[in-house]
């Protein structure tokens with residue numbers, strides 16, 4: 001029996017963590033029951049998709065590859081000093097069929113080189129993707145990378161570990177069985193290395209931090225040379241070395257500042273004994289939750305409940321802490337652990353948040369944190385108040401240079417005002433306030449609690465006795481918008497009040 005494999009497949013299950021232990025997975029049991037498995041492999045920190053799919057396909061720590069969800073959504077992967085697994089296999093097998101079939105297309109777009117002649121396919125429907133994969137396997141791909149995404153979607157929607165999440169794991173287990181059976185039908189199962197891996201788990205409705213249910217993941221391998229038993233230690237990134245080894249390719253030496261994937265022990269005979277049990281990622285900072293609104297340093301110590309229409313902390317929900325307004329998502333909202341306080345919400349190209357039928361008698365304002373992991377390269381819509389019954393609208397967005405305010409009047413006039421951001425504005429997060437004062441017919445914009453911009457709107461705009469629908473983010477836009485702490489006030493905000501915000505956020 002030859003030591004190396006003719007074929008290999010990675011079946012990636014986004015957001016499964018090791019929750020498969022809590023439900024029935026007859027297909028994975030059938031395929032991997034006689035293989036090597038672990039429920040305590042470890043996700044790289046932070047426990048987020050791009051950081052971990054990046055670690056797997058590049059064989060490097062997240063702080064080395066530097067990829068984030070925003071970066072891989074917007075940029076093609078071109079880092080020649082850190083070639084992907086596909087490029088390495090391509091170099092060794094110039095004519096081989098290499099395929100990547102992903103529901104979450106940013107993997108194809110932003111983690112795999114586009115010059116490695118990889119057949120890339122995507123579908124935002126796991127069932128449809130699975131049917132495409134079955135067809136693909138008929139062509140006997142040398143290497144096939146698969147990412148199913150709906151388990152993570154169910155975790156974000158229903159909560160990780162809940163019935164809705166576990167049911168989706170069961171459904172996906174069926175897809176794993178169909179993939180395996182397609183290899184059997186193609187007549188190549190005996191010479192294929194099968195692997196299943198999750199990128200991270202989750203906690204409540206989100207992930208990103210390093211609690212046990214976020215960081216522990218399932219990893220399994222099955223194939224002609226795989227030992228039966230438990231894998232003692234592994235990281236997500238190690239799948240890279242497992243595949244190289246299976247193809248008989250050189251696994252580069254462990255380098256925490258470069259390629260650092262290793263073949264874990266107890267998968268292949270005579271391999272992995274020198275596994276370096278590298279630090280379990282960066283120690284996560286403790287969750288610093290959003291303070292209770294009525295607590296000592298809570299929101300209502302600084303602002304009057306009567307003045308506010310909405311306070312959303314995005315801590316695993318869209319709940320309005322004031323209980324006044326129904327904020328809802330069109331498309332998807334995903335929660336990640338590192339907000340300004342508590343969790344943040346990822347929207348924008350994946351979803352729009354909406355709240356309907358605000359009624360502002362004498363001005364209004366909105367305050368929001370934006371957390372940025374990629375530069376703004378074109379106009380990004382942030383928030384919009386759309387006046388009802390043909391009355392005026394106001395929207396605020398980001399441009400590469402700064403901010404753009406757009407006012408539209410009831411009689412069809414529209415005006416745009418641009419302002420640069422102050423040069424000392426942090427690149428990774430900014431606090432925005434837009435405030436409308438119908439008394440002096442002004443719109444004021446504050447960045448990081450400093451007034452930067454004021455416009456007097458011309459006659460024809462009307463924001464007094466104002467009825468409007470509100471939206472945050474825009475799923476038609478090509479930008480993942482990460483936000484935290486949306487507060488909407490039913491009055492204008494004065495410059496003198498900036499200390500209240502500073503104190504609330506303890507930035508003095």
Ligand SMILES: [Zn+2]
Nearest residue numbers: 014015049199
């Ligand atoms: Zn993920």
